[in-house]
Amino acid sequence: xxxxxxxxxxxxxxxxxxxxxxxxxxxxxxxxxxxxxxxxxxxxxxxxxxxxxxxxxxxxxxxxxxxxxxxxxxxxxxxxxxxxxxxxxxxxxxxxxxxxxxxxxxxxxxxxxxxxxxxxxxxxxxxxxxxxxxxxxxxxxxxxxxxxxxxxxxxxxxxxxxxxxxxxxxxxxxxxxxxxxxxxxxxxxxxxxxxxxxxxxxxxxxxxxxxxxxxxxxxxxxxxxxxxxxxxxxxxxxxxxxxxxxxxxxxxxxxxxxxxxxxxxxxxxxxxxxxxxxxxxxxxxxxxxxxxxxxxxxxxxxxxxxxxxxxxxxxxxxxxxxxxxxxxxxxxxxxxxxxxxxxxxxxxxxxxxxxxxxxxxxxxxxxxxxxxxxxxxxxxxxxxxxxxxxxx
Amino acid sequence: xxxxxxxxxxxxxxxxxxxxxxxxxxxxxxxxxxxxxxxxxxxxxxxxxxxxxxxxxxxxxxxxxxxxxxxxxxxxxxxxxxxxxxxxxxxxxxxxxxxxxxxxxxxxxxxxxxxxxxxxxxxxxxxxxxxxxxxxxxxxxxxxxxxxxxxxxxxxxxxxxxxxxxxxxxxxxxxxxxxxxxxxxxxxxxxxxxxxxxxxxxxxxxxxxxxxxxxxxxxxxxxxxxxxxxxxxxxxxxxxxxxxxxxxxxxxxxxxxxxxxxxxxxxxxxxxxxxxxxxxxxxxxxxxxxxxxxxxxxxxxxxxxxxxxxxxxxxxxxxxxxxxxxxxxxxxxxxxxxxxxxxxxxxxxxxxxxxxxxxxxxxxxxxxxxxxxxxxxxxxxxxxxxxxxxxx
Numbered sequence: 001x002x003x004x005x006x007x008x009x010x011x012x013x014x015x016x017x018x019x020x021x022x023x024x025x026x027x028x029x030x031x032x033x034x035x036x037x038x039x040x041x042x043x044x045x046x047x048x049x050x051x052x053x054x055x056x057x058x059x060x061x062x063x064x065x066x067x068x069x070x071x072x073x074x075x076x077x078x079x080x081x082x083x084x085x086x087x088x089x090x091x092x093x094x095x096x097x098x099x100x101x102x103x104x105x106x107x108x109x110x111x112x113x114x115x116x117x118x119x120x121x122x123x124x125x126x127x128x129x130x131x132x133x134x135x136x137x138x139x140x141x142x143x144x145x146x147x148x149x150x151x152x153x154x155x156x157x158x159x160x161x162x163x164x165x166x167x168x169x170x171x172x173x174x175x176x177x178x179x180x181x182x183x184x185x186x187x188x189x190x191x192x193x194x195x196x197x198x199x200x201x202x203x204x205x206x207x208x209x210x211x212x213x214x215x216x217x218x219x220x221x222x223x224x225x226x227x228x229x230x231x232x233x234x235x236x237x238x239x240x241x242x243x244x245x246x247x248x249x250x251x252x253x254x255x256x257x258x259x260x261x262x263x264x265x266x267x268x269x270x271x272x273x274x275x276x277x278x279x280x281x282x283x284x285x286x287x288x289x290x291x292x293x294x295x296x297x298x299x300x301x302x303x304x305x306x307x308x309x310x311x312x313x314x315x316x317x318x319x320x321x322x323x324x325x326x327x328x329x330x331x332x333x334x335x336x337x338x339x340x341x342x343x344x345x346x347x348x349x350x351x352x353x354x355x356x357x358x359x360x361x362x363x364x365x366x367x368x369x370x371x372x373x374x375x376x377x378x379x380x381x382x383x384x385x386x387x388x389x390x391x392x
Numbered sequence: 393x394x395x396x397x398x399x400x401x402x403x404x405x406x407x408x409x410x411x412x413x414x415x416x417x418x419x420x421x422x423x424x425x426x427x428x429x430x431x432x433x434x435x436x437x438x439x440x441x442x443x444x445x446x447x448x449x450x451x452x453x454x455x456x457x458x459x460x461x462x463x464x465x466x467x468x469x470x471x472x473x474x475x476x477x478x479x480x481x482x483x484x485x486x487x488x489x490x491x492x493x494x495x496x497x498x499x500x501x502x503x504x505x506x507x508x509x510x511x512x513x514x515x516x517x518x519x520x521x522x523x524x525x526x527x528x529x530x531x532x533x534x535x536x537x538x539x540x541x542x543x544x545x546x547x548x549x550x551x552x553x554x555x556x557x558x559x560x561x562x563x564x565x566x567x568x569x570x571x572x573x574x575x576x577x578x579x580x581x582x583x584x585x586x587x588x589x590x591x592x593x594x595x596x597x598x599x600x601x602x603x604x605x606x607x608x609x610x611x612x613x614x615x616x617x618x619x620x621x622x623x624x625x626x627x628x629x630x631x632x633x634x635x636x637x638x639x640x641x642x643x644x645x646x647x648x649x650x651x652x653x654x655x656x657x658x659x660x661x662x663x664x665x666x667x668x669x670x671x672x673x674x675x676x677x678x679x680x681x682x683x684x685x686x687x688x689x690x691x692x693x694x695x696x697x698x699x700x701x702x703x704x705x706x707x708x709x710x711x712x713x714x715x716x717x718x719x720x721x722x723x724x725x726x727x728x729x730x731x732x733x734x735x736x737x738x739x740x741x742x743x744x745x746x747x748x749x750x751x752x753x754x755x756x757x758x759x760x761x762x763x764x765x766x767x768x769x770x771x772x773x774x775x776x777x778x779x780x781x782x783x784x
Contacts, residue, residue: 007428007432009432009433009435012435014435016435016436019436020431020435020436020438020439022431022432022435023427023428023431023432027427028424028427028428031423031427031656032420032424035415035419035420035423035602035660036399036415036420039412039414039415039602039603040399040401040414040415041401043401043404043406043408043412043414043733044408044411044412044733044735045728045733046412046603047412047603052603052604078470078471078474078651079470079625079650079651079652080651080652081623081625081626081650081651082470082474082623082625082650082651085623089513105637108626109626109629109635109636109637110625110626110627110651112637112638112639113624113625113626113628113629113638113639114623114624114625116624116638116639117621117622117623117624117625117639118622120620120622120624121481121513121514121622122513122514122515123514123516124515130637155635202652204652210427210431210655210656211431211438211439211444211652211653211654211655211656212444212652212653212654212655212656212657212658213654214654215651228512229509230509230510230512230513231473231474231477231506231509232505232506232508232509232512233471233473233474233502233505233506233509234473234500234501234502234505235502237501237502237505241738242738243501243547243737243738244501245497245501245504245522246504246505246508247504247505247508247509258471258473258474259470259471259472259473259474259502259607260471260472260594260596260603260604261603261604262603262604262605262606262654262656262657263602263603263604264423264602264603264604264654264656264657264660265604265654265656265657266604268427268656336437341435341436341437343436345635346633346634346635
């Protein structure tokens with residue numbers, strides 16, 4: 001759809017945009033402006049004159065508009081892990097008499113880790129109840145304080161029914177947090193329609209913000225002014241530059257800000273978001289489904305030893321597909337060597353992202369061909385594909 | 393000392409490096425490499441092949457070496473506010489039977505705000521006891537769990553006696569956290585010699601890492617493996633890429649990492665740190681004192697209505713000087729208009745940073761001349777200097 005807006009290396013079919021989006025061509029120029037014309041030339045005045053101070057909310061609105069969030073309900077900053085902590089602390093405060101946080105074992109581990117750290121910090125007898133993804137609905141009970149789920153499973157691409165689970169939770173007074181890490185820019189999302197209280201997500205995957213791009217947090221507008229932030233930093237203060245000794249939360253979503261925003265990352269993300277101008281999420285979604293269906297059908301035809309590990313029904317998947325694959329690590333290394341970049345998730349999943357902004361059906365056919373050849377000719381047995389690196 | 397390594401706009405005498413350091417000339421090239429040759433060309437492989445994953449500890453060691461911290465005891469990430477929260481949560485865990493956090497009203501407000509948020513989150517009856525800076529010593533008592541101070545006051549430049557206060561605290565079993573925001577790159581610091589348990593700081597002031605550069609945290613090496621992180625993110629896990637459901641802290645300082653590091657900011661900071669190669673902190677300190685003494689003496693001679701608001705003894709100051717100044721906001725605007733960039737802190741302080749890397753005695757004399765002319769000719773009365781902007 002927008003392939004010419006990205007810098008994809010020659011000979012690479014990039015199917016790992018669900019982990020780190022590629023470089024939008026608009027980013028280097030923008031970053032250079034921010035460095036030379038803003039930091040270099042304006043120095044400290046950049047905070048006012050270049051609009052740095054407002055970037056977290058301005059970019060929040062840009063991303064919010066893609067996710068059905070009202071203006072003024074999303075703010076950027078920190079990392080997704082920090083935003084999970086913030087959201088969960090706030091959610092628990094909204095349900096002070098309950099002691100269960102319900103999640104599933106398809107959640108991204110860092111979300112569970114942050115919850116464990118918060119519950120230990122609270123030390124008030126909370127339980128983190130982690131169930132199978134398909135058992136979440138039946139575990140939504142009236143002792144649950146917060147339902148905290150990642151919308152789309154990072155391994156399989158399985159997608160939760162956001163509307164149904166949110167409604168079931170709220171019917172029993174459960175506060176809901178959605179992690180949209182694998183949803184934002186990947187599938188249509190309508191936070192407003194979901195009614196969920198909180199959402200969090202990252203911007204370096206389908207939103208192509210670059211390595212370590214800032215995270216975002218959404219708070220349902222009617223709740224924002226009731227939130228008592230656990231991470232009560234000065235930029236969430238009502239008057240940061242009054243330098244008062246006592247914390248007073250800002251009105252609105254600003255109170256979810258913490259410290260000084262990472263302006264270089266924000267500038268890169270701002271430029272990266274330009275590629276979304278005029279993109280219809282419904283069209284993107286149908287393209288994504290067409291690509292993933294084409295890939296599954298090709299792989300199943302030509303690679304009989306691989307087993308689909310993602311839901312077969314595309315309506316139950318996000319924008320990624322995984323296969324169970326013996327010797328998956330070496331197979332993925334061989335694929336990368338031959339120009340098809342996906343990734344491996346232990347113990348045996350090879351994982352592929354479908355990003356119609358820069359992938360087309362020709363890419364998919366070529367990827368299938370290469371994978372088929374690697375499997376047929378056992379190219380993955382080459383010794384150079386066996387050594388594990390630190391980050392896989 | 394190194395003026396030619398910085399891009400300072402023509403006609404600007406930059407005396408606000410204590411707020412945001414100027415652009416080191418090495419940064420744009422490095423950032424361009426990171427964007428094109430790493431993100432653009434390596435894509436996801438940058439995490440391994442470009443060493444992104446190790447940047448937080450590698451840069452931690454670079455900064456640690458400037459602060460007397462052993463290798464492996466400093467890690468970069470997040471914002472200073474987040475690092476304060478992490479340090480205070482860990483410090484309170486080391487002193488579980490006490491309920492007082494002692495700080496002073498010269499601490500940067502965000503540190504106090506973060507403490508308030510943490511103590512509210514803990515909800516275990518802790519008291520944040522905030523006293524006058526010169527009363528800290530007498531308030532160190534055996535009911536204090538943690539002494540949490542900013543080494544150098546952000547307004548006046550007053551510098552605490554790190555060694556004496558740390559010793560007094562530890563003699564009574566008090567755990568100590570130093571915020572080095574205005575110290576790192578400004579004055580000699582020896583964390584190892586101080587014996588303090590924790591230090592935190594930011595890198596966008598005297599370390600010139602750029603707007604929103606990541607923060608750092610130091611943990612005394614003998615304690616690191618006893619820390620139970622409150623912000624228990626996946627990159628602080630012992631095996632982040634095993635994607636286990638339960639958190640197990642990494643050995644060593646890695647456990648103070650939280651989420652995905654901001655690689656563009658890290659790259660800018662890495663390049664910015666190059667200007668410190670071969671710099672002697674003792675020489676820098678004596679230059680800084682010479683510049684600030686020259687400035688004070690010039691201002692007191694030529695601007696009789698201004699009153700020094702910083703300690704007169706340079707050994708009791710960091711690398712900045714403030715004056716009380718009626719109509720200080722307008723005076724600072726006039727100064728900036730005439731090329732001398734300092735800043736204003738309510739209600740009536742004009743503040744100047746002394747950064748010998750890129751300021752020399754000629755700059756100081758010129759700054760004094762300009763300030764003297766603004767005061768003598770009432771240039772600050774011009775209407776255009778009266779309007780307050782959001783960030784001052």
